[in-house]
Amino acid sequence: MIYWWRQRTAIYRTFSCAITLAGACLLASCGSLAAPVMQAATATSDVIQQSVDEATATLPAPATPVPPTVTSTPPPTATPTELPTATPEPTSAPALSPIDRLVAVRDPFNGGMLFGTFQDAANYACSNCHLSDSEKENLGPGLLNIKERAATRIEGMSAAEYIYQSIVDSKAYTVEGFDAELMPQNWADIYSELEIFDIVAYLMTLEGRSDIDDPDPAPEDEASG
Ligand code: HEC
Numbered sequence: 739m740i741y742w743w744r745q746r747t748a749i750y751r752t753f754s755c756a757i758t759l760a761g762a763c764l765l766a767s768c769g770s771l772a773a774p775v776m777q778a779a780t781a782t783s784d785v786i787q788q789s790v791d792e793a794t795a796t797l798p799a800p801a802t803p804v805p806p807t808v809t810s811t812p813p814p815t816a817t818p819t820e821l822p823t824a825t826p827e828p829t830s831a832p833a834l835s836p837i838d839r840l841v842a843v844r845d846p847f848n849g850g851m852l853f854g855t856f857q858d859a860a861n862y863a864c865s866n867c868h869l870s871d872s873e874k875e876n877l878g879p880g881l882l883n884i885k886e887r888a889a890t891r892i893e894g895m896s897a898a899e900y901i902y903q904s905i906v907d908s909k910a911y912t913v914e915g916f917d918a919e920l921m922p923q924n925w926a927d928i929y930s931e932l933e934i935f936d937i938v939a940y941l942m943t944l945e946g947r948s949d950i951d952d953p954d955p956a957p958e959d960e961a962s963g
Pocket of ligand 1: 864866867868887905917919920
């Protein structure tokens with residue numbers, strides 16, 4: 739086996755050697771041929787012109803493979819088709835709206851202060867009509883756990899979006915059993931956009947044990963107190 743392999747390698751070596759020699763001979767003959775041609779060419783400018791023409795004529799030929807440009811065009815067409823298909827996937831993951839994102843970085847403490855501040859232009863404070871520590875109704879619905887209810891009020895609207903709309907355009911949705919006319923309509927004139935986002939951020943923090951769905955704790959408290 740090894741012997742056979744060595745023999746083969748030897749044959750290849752001999753073969754490639756022969757090819758190299760043949761190539762060298764060819765180059766040598768070419769060189770010796772080129773020399774007289776060059777000498778003759780320098781003699782007449784016509785011959786030079788001719789060879790220049792020939793050279794120029796041969797140059798465009800390699801340039802003709804320009805079709806590669808045609809071949810390269812299809813790939814770009816394929817790439818844009820793939821990219822838009824891939825984009826929707828990552829986009830669908832973080833589906834936070836501008837309001838969601840803004841409310842998330844606003845100041846709930848300031849929102850709580852504004853919620854309790856009497857405003858002449860409305861003749862009310864939010865807290866005059868809404869309880870923040872209870873789900874029970876006052877003039878308006880109780881706002882404890884409003885985040886949960888707000889998320890289910892309007893299909894496709896996040897909790898923050900719904901609460902924001904409830905403040906700037908309360909008539910867009912009327913809570914069952916309440917008078918849509920009662921809540922002042924001018925909060926967007928009274929509070930700046932960012933102040934309203936503060937109030938929304940505050941309302942989103944109102945979480946606690948339900949005192950409507952689970953009224954049992956009340957009698958217990960009375961009994962123990
Ligand atoms: C004069 C009373 C009154 C005042 C003041 C008032 N609201 Fe209201 N609010 C209501 C009433 C009544 C409703 C229910 C009718 C409706 O949905 O439009 C309501 C609804 C809401 C809702 C929707 C509640 C739900 O369960 O869907 C939110 C949120 C809200 N108000 C926030 C506020 C905030 C914040 C302020 C202050 C900037 C405010 N309200 C001031 C009376 C008031």
